[in-house]
Amino acid sequence: MKRIAQFETVSREQFLPAYQEAFGGTSAQAEQVYQNLKLPRRATSGSAGYDFFTPGPVTLAPGETKKIPTGIRVKMEQNWVLHLYPRSGLGFRYRLQLDNTVGIIDSDYYYSDNEGHIFIKITNDSKSGKTLALNQWDGFAQGIFLEYGITVDDDAQGVRNGGFGSTSR
Helix, strand or coil: CCCCEEEEECCHHHHHHHHHHHHCCCHHHHHHHHHCCCCCECCCCCCCCEEEECCCCEEECCCCEEEEECCEEEEECCCEEEEEEECHHHHHHHCEEECCCCEEEEHHHHHCCCCCCCEEEEEECCCCCCCEEECCCCEEEEEEEEECCCCCCCCCCCCCCCCCCHHHC
C-alpha cells in the first residue's frame, strides 16, 4: 500500500470564522470544536474511503443544503487526487448528495490562501420526505485517494490559489 498523503487541521484563523458562519455559536464554542477536530480515518483495514466528520450538528429537510467547513486540509504527493463522496449509507437512505457531485481535491490545493481548507456542500435530495439529522462528529462524507496520469503533450504552468473554479479563471 502506498502512503502518499497526510491529513492536517487548518489554522485556528481559517477555521473559526468558517465554523461560526456555518453553525453559529460563540467564539469560545468554535474554539472548543477546533480543539477537538477529528482527522479523516478509515473504519477498517479494508476500507478505501477516509471518513470525514461534521464539526457541528446538521439537520436537512428534503431539498435543503449546507456547506460544511471540515477544518481539514491534506498534503499529498503530486499525481494524486482526493475524491470526495457522500457516505454510502446516507446516500442510500436520504439520497444525500454533494453539490458538485464528486469533490476533487488536487495536490496543489494545500498551498492555497485558504490553506486548502476542505469544505463539503451537501444536499438532502430525499424523494420520500426524510429529514437527515447528523450529530456532531458523525461521518457524512468519504474521501478516496486516486493516482492519475497526464497526456504526453501536457504543458500546464498555472498556479492554484483558491478552491471551486479557481483553475479556470
